[in-house]
Amino acid sequence: MKPLHYTLKDAHHWAAFSGDYNPIHFDLNWVQAQGLDQLSVHGMRVLLDAKQFASEQVCHDVAPNNAYIKCVVRLRNPLWNDKTYHLVTRNKAGSVAVLSAEDQKNSLTCQLSSLNTFDLNDSETMNCLSSDEVAILQSSFAVFSKELYDWQFIDAVMFQYLIHDDALLRQENIAAWLPEGTTLKDIFSDYPIVQTHQEIIFESSLLQKWVPAVTPEPIHISIQPSLVIGDIETGLLICIKTIARYKNKLVSNSITLKVNAKSK
Structure with missing residues (x-):
């Protein structure tokens, strides 16, 4: 069992790396206007x-012929700032980490399991984060635990890229419900957004401890066409998929976001 407790300091560290300044994590007045009374923790930070x-539970059990690892995440309840949670493990069909508090059972689950094969093909057109850009990301990522894994750094970079690249907002099925000129900052300010699911598939060789490289290799990333269900008047579900290639290793990352009606 591992206790976890997050404060505004953690929120600022994650936002400084990712660019996720959603007011739900920082602005209590804004949160109260949405009918809540506490600041929530960034799901990606937790x-x-x-x-x-x-990863600690599964990394020694991956067979050599298991070329891929799948990580499936479900965030069931909001995670509150200044509240103590506990991570516990369950070993069932892989490695499962469960986050709970006394009054919030199973708020989050994170399961890793091995795959023998997976059809993971990179896109013909991928944008490139240069070695210098990756070095800057390494520097801001280093504020987090030194016990993280290579795949977690790539996972975090893919999220950071998603926050900063406006290509997502130009996709037709997303742009349709946004006023012209809307930025991601506008969306965070106007729409309550929460992450509900994530699925990552990565090559098992990335299941090793992360060490910042003196001269990191570039990371190539592509945002795939998104799936949008619902409408902005009643709420949207958006599934966003990105593909990354790093050191000739591929990572697939799918995130599901729930977008509630626009703030009044």
């Missing part, structure tokens, strides 16, 4: 610890 915890 998942740094949950994924590391689950």
